[in-house]
Amino acid sequence: MKQRTLPLLGAxxxxxxxxxxxxxxxxxxxxxxxxxxxxxxxLIFKHAEGHGTVSCENGESMAVDISAKGGGxxxxxxxxxxxxxxxxxxxxxxxxxxTYAQGDVSAGAVKSGTAQVLSKGTVSLALAGSGEGVELGxxxxxxxxxxxxxxxx
Numbered sequence: 001m002k003q004r005t006l007p008l009l010g011a012x013x014x015x016x017x018x019x020x021x022x023x024x025x026x027x028x029x030x031x032x033x034x035x036x037x038x039x040x041x042x043l044i045f046k047h048a049e050g051h052g053t054v055s056c057e058n059g060e061s062m063a064v065d066i067s068a069k070g071g072g073x074x075x076x077x078x079x080x081x082x083x084x085x086x087x088x089x090x091x092x093x094x095x096x097x098x099t100y101a102q103g104d105v106s107a108g109a110v111k112s113g114t115a116q117v118l119s120k121g122t123v124s125l126a127l128a129g130s131g132e133g134v135e136l137g138x139x140x141x142x143x144x145x146x147x148x149x150x151x152x153x
Contacts, residue, residue, distance in 0.1 A: 032056040034085035063148035070141015083129030
């Protein structure tokens with residue numbers, strides 16, 4: 001009798017704890033935005049660096065460093081000022097940190113604009129910006145957001 005009661009008791013306790021954790025989990029609907037600037041170049045390998053600020057509707061904000069790296073058939077250089085992004089499926093401000101999958105096809109000269117949707121697990125980031133530069137090509141890579149001062153080159 002003891003052998004059957006312990007597994008059932010353990011299973012019941014696990015379900016109770018899981019249910020409590022689910023009830024207290026924050027909904028993934030925190031509205032967070034990114035404002036940024038980014039400068040980059042590409043010659044087969046694509047590299048860009050910049051900085052920005054993530055701010056959320058709950059009053060939290062965080063200075064961030066941004067890097068974008070990838071490869072493909074690309075050539076050019078560019079600079080984006082006053083870029084903006086909006087995150088979806090965020091529980092707390094730290095959910096925005098990490099590397100987002102990125103792919104783009106670009107052709108632009110002098111003044112140009114960009115719009116992309118990137119994803120990292122369930123979190124998505126829609127980016128928009130305008131700037132100057134010349135770029136032509138197709139590339140894939142990652143767009144990394146980290147707390148300011150933590151990006152390793």
